[in-house]
Amino acid sequence: MELIRRYLWLVFLLLGMIGFLVVWFAIPREPEIEKLWHLYLKLASYGCILGFIAFFPNKLKYGYLLVYAPFIVFLGYLIPRVSFFGVTGNVIVTNFETVGEWYTLLYLLVVQMINFSVAFAYRMGGGTPGKTIKISLLATITLFSGFLDLAFYTINPVEIPEGGLIYAHHIIVFLGHAPSFNETIIFALCHIPLFLLVVFAPLDKWFERISKRVQSRGKKEAAPVITS
Structure with missing residues (x-):
């Protein structure tokens, strides 16, 4: 057995x-x-x-990172493929007025609902607050790092746009211009330190210290004042 x-x-x-x-x-x-x-x-x-x-x-030291692992497949393959069929299926090309609705449903609702659902399931399964936050943050960093944009032009049968520029608005807002494919790679790699910072940040220890300070302050305020 x-x-x-x-x-x-x-x-x-x-x-x-x-x-x-x-x-x-x-x-x-x-x-x-x-x-x-x-x-x-x-x-x-x-x-x-x-x-x-x-x-x-589930008793592994860095086991919570396995909860993040499916996001690699999700953001590196599934969403780029769905985006590809949205583009080539004329959702954007011939019906441009609906692109905002399509983008909102796919990226702001579907992606984030999966993000929150996974994080909530981990927490309900006994995950600590710090690791729960890490799972969600790691997925969000991956989403906005440019990884998904690179995957779109890597796994789909499409060529890089004319001029070699990728019009990823979440990157444009930081760079001030549409990045080239190589600039997007560099932009994505620059997120690795941020990724590692989240992985090794002792969030649970910080939360524990904050909790102890709040409890200690509460006990002091609740202590009776003895007057003569």
């Missing part, structure tokens, strides 16, 4: 990954369910991945 308890998560992971690969490469990406086994395989893969998450050993 001890062996099963220790490695059950790994079994689920392997089965889930095999199922995912079959679904990704062997099943047509269509909304219709052509064969019933397609549905069964998708549900089985989901169940295995969920089992991996549920039984994963």
